[in-house]
Structures are given as structure tokens and as C-alpha cells.
Amino acid sequence: MAIREQGSGKRSRLKAEELSSFFRKISEQHTVEQITFLCIGTDRSTGDALGPLTGSKLLEYGFPNVVGTLPSPCDADNLVARIGGIPAGHIVIAVDACLGPPLALGFFFASHEPLQPAQSVGLHLPAVGHYSLAAIVDINGPKPYRTLQTTPLYRVMLMAEQIADAAAAGFGRVR
Numbered sequence: 001m002a003i004r005e006q007g008s009g010k011r012s013r014l015k016a017e018e019l020s021s022f023f024r025k026i027s028e029q030h031t032v033e034q035i036t037f038l039c040i041g042t043d044r045s046t047g048d049a050l051g052p053l054t055g056s057k058l059l060e061y062g063f064p065n066v067v068g069t070l071p072s073p074c075d076a077d078n079l080v081a082r083i084g085g086i087p088a089g090h091i092v093i094a095v096d097a098c099l100g101p102p103l104a105l106g107f108f109f110a111s112h113e114p115l116q117p118a119q120s121v122g123l124h125l126p127a128v129g130h131y132s133l134a135a136i137v138d139i140n141g142p143k144p145y146r147t148l149q150t151t152p153l154y155r156v157m158l159m160a161e162q163i164a165d166a167a168a169a170g171f172g173r174v175r
Contacts, residue, residue: 008029011109011134016162019133022110026131032053032063032089032171038086038128039068040096040117042075047137047151050097060111061173065090075103076118079125094129095163097156099140099147106155108163134158 012032014022022035026035037058041051055069068074074082085124086092094115115127137159138151167173 009112011111013104014108014110016159016166018108019162019166020169022133023167024129026091026093027168027171031048032173033065033095034089035063035124035169035171036052036054036065036067036086036090036092037063038074038083038094039066040074040079040091040094040128041046042069042073043070045145045148046153046156047099047148048075048097049153050137050156051095053157053160053165054095057160058167061164061168063167063171063173064074068095075142076123076125079117079128083126083128091131092129094132096132096134097137097148097151099138100136100143102139104136105139107136108159133163135163 037055039051039055039058041048043049043052051068052070053071055066058066059069067086068080088138096115096117098109111132112130114129115126115134116127137156141147
């Protein structure tokens, strides 16, 4: 997904230390048992591994409903089927890696609306999530697939940990 192409402009640009308030507001409206984290991406691309890394870290915190982990990624090939497996009535928080402008690198875009996965690499997948969080892992350019392949692993791992830590803080969970 490329952030400049997304949605209606109702996205908030957040620093890592501001993420917990995003999750706290969700936790004030929904119990953790009602929430499903949909962590989109693949472990076959450094930049796109943010979703599965985040999902695995959320499981470590004991979140009960997580779709998309390192052992079982939720990617373009299985996204529709995985969405179909989410229990009816669950509130979905979609998490995905994103490419964006240089000044947005390392920031997060949070929203109370769905995100459109894989848009920056030209795929047409369904919009997902009641809430969404897009992590700007690298700069959008003419070759987005190559950019995601060569995104620094450290940045992706750090951002995945920041998301999981903030979700745990927002929902009052500890390891």
C-alpha cells in the first residue's frame, strides 16, 4: 500500500510513542476478545514482513485473535480466505507495511477506516479493517516491489515491536 493513495484523508500520522493512545481508544469501546488483529504481509520480502512479525509479537503478549504470523502469514494469496475465517461480529484492526513520502518514513498512519493492502505493488485486494494501522517502512518510488525487497530489516523489526508494545499497553496486557 502507498499511503498517498489511501482513503479519505482521515488518517492520523503518529510517532511510535503515540500508538498506545490509538489502541487505548479502541480498547475503551471493545473488549480484547472482540478484536481480531489482521496482520498483512509475507516473510518473503523484508519490508512486507512487518505484518507477520507484528502478529507473532502480538501472540507473545497473549492476544487471543491474531491472523497473520511468521509461521502462518496472511498475504495476497490467502487474504480473502483468511478474512472469511474471522468470526462474525469481530472488530478487525488491520496492520500492514506501507510505502510513503520521505518525510513520513518511520511514522504510522492510524485510521478508523479500512486500508487497501498491496496497492503500491499493483494488486487489487479488498479493503480490510474497522480500524487500520499502516507503518511507513520505506519510501515510495518507481519500483515499489524492489523497494519492499530491500527495506532494512532492522527498521521493520523495530516498527513491528513498536506496534505490538503499543497494542499491549493500550489493551493493558503484559508479557
